[in-house]
Amino acid sequence: MTRPVFILNGPNLNLLGQREPEIYGHDTLADIENLCRETGKKLNLEVEFRQSNHEGVLVDWIQEAGSGSAAVIINAGALSHTSIAIMDALKAIPVPIIEVHLSNIFAREEFRHHSYISPIATGIICGFGPKGYQLGIEAVYESLKRP
Amino acid sequence: MTRPVFILNGPNLNLLGQREPEIYGHDTLADIENLCRETGKKLNLEVEFRQSNHEGVLVDWIQEAGSGSAAVIINAGALSHTSIAIMDALKAIPVPIIEVHLSNIFAREEFRHHSYISPIATGIICGFGPKGYQLGIEAVYESLKRP
Amino acid sequence: MTRPVFILNGPNLNLLGQREPEIYGHDTLADIENLCRETGKKLNLEVEFRQSNHEGVLVDWIQEAGSGSAAVIINAGALSHTSIAIMDALKAIPVPIIEVHLSNIFAREEFRHHSYISPIATGIICGFGPKGYQLGIEAVYESLKRP
Amino acid sequence: MTRPVFILNGPNLNLLGQREPEIYGHDTLADIENLCRETGKKLNLEVEFRQSNHEGVLVDWIQEAGSGSAAVIINAGALSHTSIAIMDALKAIPVPIIEVHLSNIFAREEFRHHSYISPIATGIICGFGPKGYQLGIEAVYESLKRP
Amino acid sequence: MTRPVFILNGPNLNLLGQREPEIYGHDTLADIENLCRETGKKLNLEVEFRQSNHEGVLVDWIQEAGSGSAAVIINAGALSHTSIAIMDALKAIPVPIIEVHLSNIFAREEFRHHSYISPIATGIICGFGPKGYQLGIEAVYESLKRP
Amino acid sequence: MTRPVFILNGPNLNLLGQREPEIYGHDTLADIENLCRETGKKLNLEVEFRQSNHEGVLVDWIQEAGSGSAAVIINAGALSHTSIAIMDALKAIPVPIIEVHLSNIFAREEFRHHSYISPIATGIICGFGPKGYQLGIEAVYESLKRP
Amino acid sequence: MTRPVFILNGPNLNLLGQREPEIYGHDTLADIENLCRETGKKLNLEVEFRQSNHEGVLVDWIQEAGSGSAAVIINAGALSHTSIAIMDALKAIPVPIIEVHLSNIFAREEFRHHSYISPIATGIICGFGPKGYQLGIEAVYESLKRP
Amino acid sequence: MTRPVFILNGPNLNLLGQREPEIYGHDTLADIENLCRETGKKLNLEVEFRQSNHEGVLVDWIQEAGSGSAAVIINAGALSHTSIAIMDALKAIPVPIIEVHLSNIFAREEFRHHSYISPIATGIICGFGPKGYQLGIEAVYESLKRP
Amino acid sequence: MTRPVFILNGPNLNLLGQREPEIYGHDTLADIENLCRETGKKLNLEVEFRQSNHEGVLVDWIQEAGSGSAAVIINAGALSHTSIAIMDALKAIPVPIIEVHLSNIFAREEFRHHSYISPIATGIICGFGPKGYQLGIEAVYESLKRP
């Protein structure tokens, strides 16, 4: 497998470890990136890990992933609940899409219960903290094995 | 660890492999049970795998799991969307709860988008087919490691 | 034709003749069973007539009907309005499904106007009292004639 | 019995056989009229069969049926969902009213799930195609037998 | 004053005296027409009294009233609640518009609480039975006195 | 007839003539009281005319009207839209109730379209300015004539 | 009085004392049963005390209570909010029905604010903990005194 | 115990015995006051019984009860459904609050199903007629016993 | 091409030039007809231009267009927002359908924002005044060129 797995992170995820640790835990985004790289190495998957606070940049990256990635794991943060543009970009690319959320979005404010990404994702993993990214990479690995 | 992981399945999951295979795939519930047992074996977790079409039986089993299990992985099927009794039983027990759905419930009818179990689950895994159970067991394994 | 027509009745239909006769009339469920048997005899259709107050039992019976019946006529009573599990079981079986209601559910409380069974039924007959079962059997007869 | 059964059909039912045959089937309205006449002959009921695309004409006919018919079987088509005027006309006449729909309106667009006619009808038959008219005539026959 | 007051009646008002007399009373539409003519005579107002079950005919008449009447008193019956076309026709004409209802529409089914005519009427009179038409003519008389 | 007609006015109606004259006109409440007295005199009806900004006072007066009036004409102003207490008081008294509004409440903000008083009033008159009170008194006169 | 008062408890009430004690208190269901028996003894009322996690079993018991009890006191737990079948069973029996809730359901999640049982109960007692059962038995006692 | 129990009654409860006796029964408010005094005497509780049609007066009394009462039993009548001011006053005082309704508010109009008082009350008693006040006093007695 | 383009206009469009010119402009319907004929001539398309205030007549014409036209351009006026019958007729015919509105319906009352025609139209043109018809004819011309 030569194309990497894109792991895209939306707004405020760069604050991890500082922001509301009772909800998001004490790991930083760098910790999660390391966890992802290690998991990828074990499964022989290259990992491309990025974060942006800009919806437009995320759309650009998703389009890039359309031809340059084996799969997309996305935690779009608050944009999950508001961005049809991200949903449309994801719908337009031919690779598997895994939606990940660190916290259990269904245990929080009502407006976080709906994600525009969920209906077009292959699968959703939510509430497991950083571990969710690892599960997502394993799920990608599994789905790439099936021809 | 001596107490098993309870894996509880709700109504119509005994039909797997026959019922709407374009949504639920061709694996039977027995195939999933085997996959779970194998995964459990690897991680040294005993697995107690059950299915019922009866809400009351599921509530009984969840109560039993309260003192007799290390964790509950539950795919309550259609009852996820209608049963507050199951939600209450789950809320009353002190073990980790993982909600699993074979299909992506957010890509189906509107009334399947809401689950009474989600807000009280530790984490949710949805859309990965039988693989979701495997991911769930790994997540349980991980959470049991942390003291 | 060797497989029988399943006629399944939901909660409280065993009270017929006693319960709110101004809505449900004075016939008992036994009267309706007799009417169904007579109608079946005329049309050379075997009739399997059952009633339960338990959602889970109805799901079990519907699954049984999947391989063991020529068609299902169902009056799920109050469960019509609340049970996605029954809807899922019915959707999973390959025989014609006729939904019957004794009273006109659209002339009653708002929460009785919606039935989870209606969208997946072949046809709906409602408001004709016991006569509705007879019409349902005739409709089954008709549909079984067409190859 | 000397007064005929009025069978009234609303807008676009004159297109039957051409319009969306995957929903409405290949029978024409003339075929249905013949089926109704034959059924009526067997049961010794005269049948007055009409169609109009005009709400006002349907209201006129329903008023005429008030004194000139033994019963009304009505498939008001799209007007079922929008016309309170037809509902009011039907409510004002003293004969039994049977609502018929060829297709299963509950399996179609949301705005077809509500009918202003249903709450004031004696009974509803829906989803059985042309056969539904026949069932409706039998139901009328039955109800006219009871004094 | 040479142009008459148009008094326009919508669907099923020709049934007055027969239809649900506990709601609409025992007066016929002819009785109401007489009452209106007498009231008009006293106030020196010519009265043009019409009824139709057809929305299109009512729109035609309202347009006619635009240039040919001093005012319009309208009881559009069930069409009050469904016809934007009648509302648009009334909004397009430069004469005073009085909406009348025989029964108290706010004491009946929810769907009768909203009238498309009310927001564009000069005034509304409702619940007074035939007397409401008389009050409407007096209101017209009053409004025509003011230059 | 010896008991007077109570004409009760709610909050801010004492500001008439000053408050938003483009909506409520230039007449003062005193002008309206005079108009009412004159109309009453012609019809031989005594008029008791009051205004209060206090919901509780209006409830007290309505209770007083229960035994001391021939009828109640009420313009409860803003309280029409919010006070169930006034509705309950009116429902508890055995005399005819006429609801009057100076402006056309259906042509104003959405929250003014619903009145708790309307469903329990004998009749509603709205949009005719001070003239509406006069029409209300005539309607009372008429209803008192009928035994 | 020879027929007993049925006291029926729904899902998860067998967990009392363990489940969310900050909401439900530290008394067990056995404690409540004892309290009920003592209260019954004082008032000379026999008490039949039962609990089930199964909707169908509760419906069976309610039907049994129809001919075999003097009154029903019911705390249907989570099923209060979802079961029309239980509501229908209760509506079909001719004895007084008292609805009891240990906690104040109006101070909890929105979906617990509505009970299908409340509109058909004689009376509702809610928020008083185990004491509520005692008040319920006293209310039954009172209502049975009145002929 | 030296501070009395405040029993506060809202608008129109002074009409009891006259107003809609099929809903509220034939007892007058004085009868209820007597019943309360007797019950209080038995339990050695002083009773302060008041009624007002004025929301502001009720708020004043609740504030007075904050320092001058042992508990508040309140039947706020129609204001239960509309007054946040009363809810705020009750929330601000440190004594137990019992909400009582004579009729079963859940069996009446939809707008009576919601009470602003319920979520902040200790407990709710509804549908038992005057007996409900007596149950309320007993509940107060019980709660005051617990330290 | 020998079959004409049907241009159908709904209720009140015959009032153009008189009715609310600040919304609809000063052109009459005859002016628009001329514009359409000229545009048709340029593109070698025959134009059949009609207007009716009657829903039923519009349904008749649409059915006629099913076999007799090359395309339908429709401005159904107020019926766009209320008529499912017109939508059904349009859905039943095999020619391109262009929906045109003179004014910007999205800048007007909320109830004009939804059109039953839009979801089944090929394309929608709205807000350009009479020019919209011309654009519609050009769009038809374009679509007829593509085989």
Added chain:
Amino acid sequence: MTRPVFILNGPNLNLLGQREPEIYGHDTLADIENLCRETGKKLNLEVEFRQSNHEGVLVDWIQEAGSGSAAVIINAGALSHTSIAIMDALKAIPVPIIEVHLSNIFAREEFRHHSYISPIATGIICGFGPKGYQLGIEAVYESLKRP
């Protein structure tokens, strides 16, 4: 400037310092009155500071302010969310209106998010505790400087 600034306070604000201090702080209403007087003195504005639990009294005072004040600063408390009468009174007076809330109403229960006063106020200040009144007086001062 000779006319004072009216500072009007609604129900329960007289409890400040006692009621829910975690929301409203420890200052009493007298403390706030002093703060306002001091601020007024600095800006040479006379301050008229009042509180009532009665909606009607607040309406009376607002009407008084119409001719007797330079501006109104109002914290209507719970009545902000329910009283159209207060909104109407404020709309009827020609002076600037400043709405003040001590707590952040948008961070509290949903029913406190809407205020009838906000849309007709000049400006809104909310969440700053007693300091909000001071800011309000400065805003009044500023607006009075502009001719």
Added chain:
Amino acid sequence: MTRPVFILNGPNLNLLGQREPEIYGHDTLADIENLCRETGKKLNLEVEFRQSNHEGVLVDWIQEAGSGSAAVIINAGALSHTSIAIMDALKAIPVPIIEVHLSNIFAREEFRHHSYISPIATGIICGFGPKGYQLGIEAVYESLKRP
């Protein structure tokens, strides 16, 4: 005319030809740009054609168009349904605004039926594919001719 027509395209429109061709067709954005340039050339209008995935960039460009363009044709893609910022920018500029959509947004998911741009656009063209841009330029041409 010296100022160009701005043609602005929102997120994912750069994917045209690849993304969901059954909805958006096989033309690329470059094809559409060419079509626009050709149309502009014929009508002597200069065309400035741009695309961005960034809401902020689109807002910047719209502001630039305020002083630098003759008109704006905008297909904001998914941002049409979510961006009030774009709506505000468009409302702030004094040139004609044409909203274009390639697909028929009313035939797609519910959340695409509402556009924040529509109510403030001069006109809307939707469902005609690339041809819609051409019609938009013609409409601009027409509107610029009128002084």
Added chain:
Amino acid sequence: MTRPVFILNGPNLNLLGQREPEIYGHDTLADIENLCRETGKKLNLEVEFRQSNHEGVLVDWIQEAGSGSAAVIINAGALSHTSIAIMDALKAIPVPIIEVHLSNIFAREEFRHHSYISPIATGIICGFGPKGYQLGIEAVYESLKRP
């Protein structure tokens, strides 16, 4: 105090003075910046004043303010109503947050009545034009004084 107060402005606020001056007034953003600097100087607060049309840039700046500012005053313009990302960024930083709006958002379109920022702000100031920024700085000054 060494860290500055961040004053952040969202999309289109750079158009102030040009855009809808009847709503936003004639001051430019530079005028407001000057007003803020002067006010800051008086109170010895450094002011960092910025504007962007890009949601992502605003999120970046808010994160920067988390460690680099004493407080944030934010007028997010249209993004107030749509951006959960901005809300999340603000929630993640430990300094006081003041929300400011120039116009009275509650007197405008419904979709401007809700702000995602309000529930997490310290306080809200709205409707006072540029003066609102000045009040915001004073509020910041006050809150920084309190330890």
